[in-house]
Amino acid sequence: MALIRSWVDSANRADCPFPLNNLPYGVFSVAGAAPRCGAAIGTMIVDLADAEACGLLDAGGAFAQPRLNEFMALGRGKWDAVRARLTALLAEDGHRDLPLAPMADATLHLPIRVTEYTDFYASRNHAFNVGALFRGPENALPPQWTHMPIGYNGRASSVVVSGTPIRRPMGQLKGENGPEWAPCRRLDLELELGAVVGADSTMGERVSVDQAEDMIFGYVLLNDWSARDVQAWEYQPLGPFQSKALGTTIGSWIVTQAALEPFRSPGANRVNPLLPYLAEKRPGLYDLTVGWSLNGQAMARTNYNVMYYSSAQQLAHHTSSGCPMRVGDLLGSGTISGPAPDQTGALLEMTGGGRNPVMVNGESRTFIQDGDEIALFAQAQGDGYRIGFGPCAGTILPAQP
């Protein structure tokens, strides 16, 4: 697919993250107005609430809400119709009176009310690396790992939008004479993609991988901030809890499944066949370059297609017990890591558990220090255009003892 040209000139540049091929959804506000839904185009935001008020779109008033949940709940038919209509309105011969706001003047808000948040563990490199550090190489990869997407329920209330400062947590840390109460000393990031669920499922009924695909509205960048020392002391046998509840940052823009369609990609090679309920008819991952930086220095770069399970497989597995899914559920992909240190999505892996410091702008780092800013990025490279996700960044505030 080639670039679809728009009358919004800034959207036609080859390095623009938001060409007309992308059209990601978010929630924004400009001075004096209430937050409402928008779509990014070039350096501008389409004011979808105003566009509907002018009669240019029809979404039953959903875009006037300060979250996309109500729009998502209208269903895939409406998602497709609005995308087609916006594409026509923004095309070179489109409608130049469409209400636009400069992105530079806008405040971007959390794009969805996160209903529930689940985090998975789907990069084999990451699972092996972290497992080896926590349990030794012989117990690194759990025996079920190649048979099912392993995940745990996270804490939806701690999901925040890019730019929100994150406070270093206090916590129980293992000490020589019992636990101590101290600021986290091994604060880490996790480079992930988050799938946004846009449809409900019914309690007691399972969803196939194909049905799961249809339920996914789009994807955001996601940083699952992690307190590794809290995690090591707390996580057995019921999994991570407070080590993952200090905050999870997501990007402001939800890139739709439709925009990613040209970039479908198979994932990592299977080491054993999957049970039929996890079989997928077409590749469920995407050829997406992802990476992260610390205080502006690029630290790692890899591809989302290193993952072993797609979001659709994760969603299908999530319903395998009959667990109902709901509009606004967020599924973290798991940390995206390639095999090499400069392809890892967490400092824990990059530094071998803190044993091998890395240099950042001339300073040594093992884990994140107060004041450090972590920024994630993701992009798909098309033929003369690029699908970007916008920033997903956060700065660490000192602990409050």
Added chain:
Amino acid sequence: MALIRSWVDSANRADCPFPLNNLPYGVFSVAGAAPRCGAAIGTMIVDLADAEACGLLDAGGAFAQPRLNEFMALGRGKWDAVRARLTALLAEDGHRDLPLAPMADATLHLPIRVTEYTDFYASRNHAFNVGALFRGPENALPPQWTHMPIGYNGRASSVVVSGTPIRRPMGQLKGENGPEWAPCRRLDLELELGAVVGADSTMGERVSVDQAEDMIFGYVLLNDWSARDVQAWEYQPLGPFQSKALGTTIGSWIVTQAALEPFRSPGANRVNPLLPYLAEKRPGLYDLTVGWSLNGQAMARTNYNVMYYSSAQQLAHHTSSGCPMRVGDLLGSGTISGPAPDQTGALLEMTGGGRNPVMVNGESRTFIQDGDEIALFAQAQGDGYRIGFGPCAGTILPAQP
């Protein structure tokens, strides 16, 4: 405290679960009317929405909602004021025109919109028994267990009200030649109390145990249905996931903290001092007899005061990382088990992992069979009155392969 007599005669019987001392909140509907909030008194339900419409109560319209979240969000001052007002209206010299509906004619609904659900692991007997079965007696109790309330995030969407049938899940089970896809064969209950959080906390800020007490609106019975074979295969290293997502049943009535005040009780003896952030000024558990039955046969009975951590301690720990809590959050106490088999809150413990079947109405049981009904109960015995929780029951439907 003695019985507070009411003009509703059925509330004055010594064996009534809902005397005026109790006044639990729920959501009910009667033929042709929308679900609204109510309070149980004897064999009747006070229609709180109608009572407010008649000018007898003031809750800003919150009682007309089909959930108690809006009322809880009004804060403890309003909880206290409404309780005092209802106590006066229902006292022997009270207001006999208060709108009442017979409980026998009412449908009882999920009393809250569950915002997020967290399940803990706070009975030392249960943690040891289950740990020994999953990991052997030498690794039974994790080293941090006596230092922190261990918990995991559960799935709020799968919480249902008493009486809702629960479908036996399918799942991945460990087989001799890799996993198989099969109906759960080791379906179990977990006898718990759930604390209902009635106030928000702020992200990045911790809540003390005292503040946590003030945030708890009340308690419900809670059965955390568990697929033990799914759990054994999936749970390491990130904790239980689909094994706990088939359904969690809660009772219809939220017994307020105010009603339980006379029954405060210390918990299990501490084996080591707690870190100061978990210290409590007064006993946070309650002297509550709890138990469960299978197809009407009483199976086990113990006391909530065997627990090692109170809900307030669990809530304080839940915020230790700065994790924000929200109105409608539900915190499961963890399975309540005494040391003897007939004091255990799960079949896994009672039958020694299925090795020692128990007899139920002349039939042998290790785990739950299709068609079985599990019912929990809880009550506090006062001076001539009783605080009951109402039923918390569910029947198992066959799996859908």
